[in-house]
Amino acid sequence: MLTDVVTDGTSRAKLEFVNTSGVDSTTNGLMYLKSNPSTDMDVSVLVGNYTTLGDEGWVQFDGVRLYEIDQSTYDAIGVSLTDSDVERLFPYVDSVQHVENPVLSVEGDNLLPPFTQWDLHDNATVISPYELELNATGLNQVSAYNTNVLPNQNYVFNQEDGAELDVKFMDENNNTISYLGEVDTFPKTFTTPTNCNSIRLYLTNYVSSTGTFTFTNPILNLGTEPKPFVERNPSYLYASVTLAGNENKKDISYQSDGTWYVDRNFEPKRKLSGLDEWLFGVNSTGYKQVDLQLSNTVADSEVVVKHDGSIIKHSYPINGADQSYLDGGSKLRISIDDSDSGWNANWSGGDYTDSTLSRTMTASEAIKAYFNGWKWDDTNKNLYSRYDPSVTSTDVDEVITRNLHEENNNKNYFLSYQLAYRIAIDEELFDTSANYTVTYEILDKYDFTTNNNDVTVHYANSLKSAFEQVVSKQSDQGTQISIHASQIIDILARLEAGGL
Numbered sequence: 023m024l025t026d027v028v029t030d031g032t033s034r035a036k037l038e039f040v041n042t043s044g045v046d047s048t049t050n051g052l053m054y055l056k057s058n059p060s061t062d063m064d065v066s067v068l069v070g071n072y073t074t075l076g077d078e079g080w081v082q083f084d085g086v087r088l089y090e091i092d093q094s095t096y097d098a099i100g101v102s103l104t105d106s107d108v109e110r111l112f113p114y115v116d117s118v119q120h121v122e123n124p125v126l127s128v129e130g131d132n133l134l135p136p137f138t139q140w141d142l143h144d145n146a147t148v149i150s151p152y153e154l155e156l157n158a159t160g161l162n163q164v165s166a167y168n169t170n171v172l173p174n175q176n177y178v179f180n181q182e183d184g185a186e187l188d189v190k191f192m193d194e195n196n197n198t199i200s201y202l203g204e205v206d207t208f209p210k211t212f213t214t215p216t217n218c219n220s221i222r223l224y225l226t227n228y229v230s231s232t233g234t235f236t237f238t239n240p241i242l243n244l245g246t247e248p249k250p251f252v253e254r255n256p257s258y259l260y261a262s263v264t265l266a267g268n269e270n271k272k273d274i275s276y277q278s279d280g281t282w283y284v285d286r287n288f289e290p291k292r293k294l295s296g297l298d299e300w301l302f303g304v305n306s307t308g309y310k311q312v313d314l315q316l317s318n319t320v321a322d323s324e325v326v327v328k329h330d331g332s333i334i335k336h337s338y339p340i341n342g343a344d345q346s347y348l349d350g351g352s353k354l355r356i357s358i359d360d361s362d363s364g365w366n367a368n369w370s371g372g373d374y375t376d377s378t379l380s381r382t383m384t385a386s387e388a389i390k391a392y393f394n395g396w397k398w399d400d401t402n403k404n405l406y407s408r409y410d411p412s413v414t415s416t417d418v419d420e421v422i423t424r425n426l427h428e429e430n431n432n433k434n435y436f437l438s439y440q441l442a443y444r445i446a447i448d449e450e451l452f453d454t455s456a457n458y459t460v461t462y463e464i465l466d467k468y469d470f471t472t473n474n475n476d477v478t479v480h481y482a483n484s485l486k487s488a489f490e491q492v493v494s495k496q497s498d499q500g501t502q503i504s505i506h507a508s509q510i511i512d513i514l515a516r517l518e519a520g521g522l
Contacts, residue, residue: 026083027051051195052108087115089112129256134241145159153238154236163226181238184240185230187226189223199217261275264290271440289440292438295434296391303355308367309360313353315353324354324439326437345357376403395427403416
């Protein structure tokens with residue numbers, strides 16, 4: 023369980039599972055605790071102000087979330103997974119979100135940007151992007167740059183010309199761990215501490231108090247061997263795709279021969295609405311079960327989210343309201359509370375033949391109306407909007423086609439489930455000759471996506487292997503060019519023989 027906390031600096035924020043030990047802190051930032059019960063159990067969650075009784079103070083909580091995780095991840099938390107790792111892996115999202123349009127960034131050999139992006143001393147002047155001149159008037163006049171690093175990792179700093187270097191090692195909260203100490207011989211290899219999350223590099227004149235100092239072509243690279251200077255050149259991958267998954271299976275986006283594909287194992291977000299062909303299931307005390315026939319599904323893989331964003335509990339068999347299960351025959355079953363639908367407690371799926379209605383309303387149509395945001399008024403024998411009770415209707419055709427969730431900028435029920443086999447999409451559904459481009463920025467990311475937590479990257483880990491890859495690709499291109507040239511010559515010969 024995790025939450026983001028802000029305090030007044032002295033009051034203690036408390037997070038706990040009731041009747042168990044919890045955690046408390048006066049520090050702003052992420053708080054979390056983990057629990058590994060031996061059996062399934064119902065728990066209550068407590069967040070509160072743990073300040074001494076009688077003292078005044080305040081604490082604020084935001085983004086409380088609870089995740090079920092596998093044992094290996096559980097064991098790694100607090101060991102190989104730092105607090106920042108935990109925050110990245112388990113972000114706050116509204117309800118259920120999948121990975122939408124993931125972005126992957128990869129650094130090049132040089133982790134340092136041009137001097138124009140450094141924090142420069144007043145006496146320092148940028149001569150060119152990777153050349154800095156310091157006209158020193160005293161000792162230790164520093165220009166600095168912060169960059170994220172990996173813990174317990176080797177790095178090499180080098181420069182073609184310059185005075186001294188120092189490095190400050192910091193943890194994930196930017197607290198100082200230690201310093202490398204002043205260095206004036208390059209290249210310099212160093213190893214980050216085990217709890218290091220970032221470093222701050224200082225280029226300075228530690229030895230000489232006055233004079234002109236030039237720093238040229240600084241480079242910071244991974245490993246123990248210095249690499250030839252190159253400018254910083256990060257690469258980015260922007261994938262316009264929705265990816266879903268669970269602890270056993272995941273959608274995978276991958277590249278093959280220059281073309282990107284998605285190995286689709288999930289239907290990530292299927293809308294449930296009045297457009298579906300619903301069937302009445304059973305009437306039970308306080309709720310009704312409704313059914314929807316699907317296809318190509320894996321049993322018990324469903325995640326159903328209600329129109330209010332709450333996650334419906336998976337349960338087999340269904341024994342209460344707001345539960346669901348997906349059976350082996352691809353039939354989805356959902357239980358709906360009578361107070362949420364307005365249906366009479368004794369209604370068992372018969373047609374509505376009330377004279378107030380424009381025509382007979384079947385059980386399937388009554389269910390469609392519910393999934394469109396309408397509630398049944400059993401007293402007045404009509405339907406009304408769950409968003410505005412003054413909006414009523416007796417027109418059966420209206421309530422099964424008019425979606426009030428969407429009219430009120432709200433969400434429908436939606437369903438995610440695992441596919442039993444891959445689906446092929448007909449090419450005729452797409453205009454393959456057209457180009458489509460859209461640019462936008464998501465502001466409330468918690469309401470749209472979650473974080474990527476598993477990326478596999480293939481790369482050349484040495485200059486030799488990189489060179490061999492380039493040679494191989496150029497050879498392949500040469501082969502293709504020769505094949506194309508031969509084909510073009512053959513085509514021209516045929517055209518000439520035909521008198522063209």
